[in-house]
Amino acid sequence: MVPPPRHAGHTPSTSSPPSLGYAFSATLYSHRLLDASTLRRLPLGTLPQLSPCLAPRRRHAWALRPLRRFAGGIVPPPFSLRRAPPLATVAPASASASGTPSDRPPGSHTTVLILGGTGRVGVATAIALIRRSPRPLRLLLGGRSARRGAAAEAEVAAVGTAVAAAAATVAAAAPNDKELNSDIPPHSTVVAYTPVDIRDSASLAAAIATADVVLHVAGPFQGSPNPTAVLSAAAAAGVPYVDICDDTDAAAAVAGMDAVVFRAGGVALITTGIYPGVSNLLAAAVAERLTAATATATAPATATAIATAAASAPPPSPAHLRYWYYTAGSGGVGRTVLESTFHLLAEPAAILVGGEWTTVPPASSPASADYGGSIGLKEAYALHLPEVASTAVGLAVSDSAAAAFGTDPPVWNALLRGVAAVVPPWLLRNTTAMRWAAAVSMPAVRAVDALVGGATAMRVAATADDGRGVVAVYRTPTLTEGVGAATAAFVLAVLRSECWAADAGRPTDAGAAAGRLPRGVVYPEALPPAVRAAVLADALAGGVAVAEAFDVVGPPGAAGAAAAATSPPVGGVEGVVPL
Secondary structure (H helix, E strand, O other): OOOOOOOOOOOOOOOOOOOOOEOOOOOOOOOOOOOHHHHHHOOHHHHHHHHHHOOOOHHHHHHOHHHOOOOOOOOOOOOOOOOOOOOOOEEOOOOOOOOOHHHOOOOOOEEEEEEOOOOHHHHHHHHHHHHHOOOOEEEEEEEOOHHHHHHHHHHHHHHHHHHHHHHHHHHHHOOOOHHHHOOOOOOOEEEEEEEOOOOOHHHHHHHHOOOOEEEEOOOOOOOOOOOOHHHHHHHHHOOOEEEOOOOHHHHHHHHOOHHHHHHOOOEEEOOOOHHHHHHHHHHHHHHHHHHHOOOOOOOOOOHHHHHHHHHHOOOOOOOEEEEEEEEEOOOOOOHHHHHHHHHHOOOOEEEEEOOEEEEEOOOOOOEEEEOOOOOOEEEEEEOOOHHHHHHHHHOOOOOEEEEEEEEEOHHHHHHHHHHHHHOOHHHHOOHHHHHHHHHHHHHHHHHHHHHHOEOEEEEEEEEOOOOEEEEEEEEEOEHHHHHHHHHHHHHHHHHOOOOOOEOOOOOOHHHHHOOOOOOEEEOHHHOOHHHHHHHHHHHHHHHOOEEEEEEEEOOOOHHHHHHOOOOOOOOOHHHOEEO
């Protein structure tokens, strides 16, 4: 039996003091006009870098449709919930910021420390933040290798320079267009490598002391000897914390610090990123849609619209919740994801069956899931992932919950199943051995990645016992860019907050509707609906990924939950509404 973790972000114990902590306001930026005549004057070569600066009003969306293909598919769609982010330029690394964000004058830098910032996920997240941040940033790419740090710093800075050059071109092309130029203020981004070892408490404390927000992406999280070290240091320094933890035990340990973070007046967003992370948001969206729907409802709805409209909805309570994930090859993320996969193959997968927790062997229970688009039908196998327990508890799932993962080419799935069956769990848990195994495997992995690409998809379904269900499907062409955008979206929930000062009590209903973050340790599904909607919109913004949600009807009971893996939308494929 596997007891579910206590769900963080909810009512604290009676021993907790009155809530004093951070009240974060997620500002939803309104659309700005960018007229067709201005667009016609812009050189098409600038559009791939220009796209973060474009956020049209809906009635002018037609003007950008022909240009999205030239802009590399990253022009924000017309339903974007944000105003165009400010101009991102690269300033000298010696620049510094002081004081709390609320004390600083307009235009001063907010420091984001990215632990693991020299890896692929850290770099991708930094690039996404440059493109979308509503305030000027000082990005510190934390790591242990100066060589990798220099390369990461150069890559991120180059993107900032390109974005700045494109925005300057826009300003030069339309110097008298005040409304257009108001969307590209002269903000700058400072990018610098900073040496830090998260295993050394003094090094970690010194790095966090310079930060306003700490983002922890230094995986693998499996087998970490002290999974709460970074959050403990962040809470002690009074710095908001975000992580992309994908390990159930590590996430439970961090969630166990809810009372500590609450008393410190802080906030910690955990298990963010793509999956878990965006997957949790989609689970909350489909669960709320299912709860609100009538037995005969067949109208499709977008996941963002679901989350936005559910601000006053009753707590969702689906009977069944399922996750299916797919990544081609390694997704191009690098060696860390391979290490994490090896570690996960040592852990029996926790699942909820008939309202009781149990386990199944890792990489077992094969099932097919239809991800649509060019990906289509793929095999997936059970894995031990933290979102299963957190959302089952947080969304009050009454009967069953499980997650499965598959990859391409199919021989990779066979190899992973073979590893789980043959290699002893104690060896798969050994971090040194799996680091070596991942390093040895990387040449073959890179060769396969070159053939199969890095497309990633997920399918999330909430179903009722009578067979009604709601399904959300997410797809991104590359895991690297998708996870960068998804992780940055959660950081933006902190960066876009207007109030960093303490106030009394956890957010009221009105505060939650306004997008304030609750104090303590918070899983993605426990965020207020307005924040979930904004994060989901940011994760999808600019064509980095697409998602769709639709109603399905299947057999009753657990059979309906299994059938949701391939169930078509009610009313046919044309009923799918893309996000």
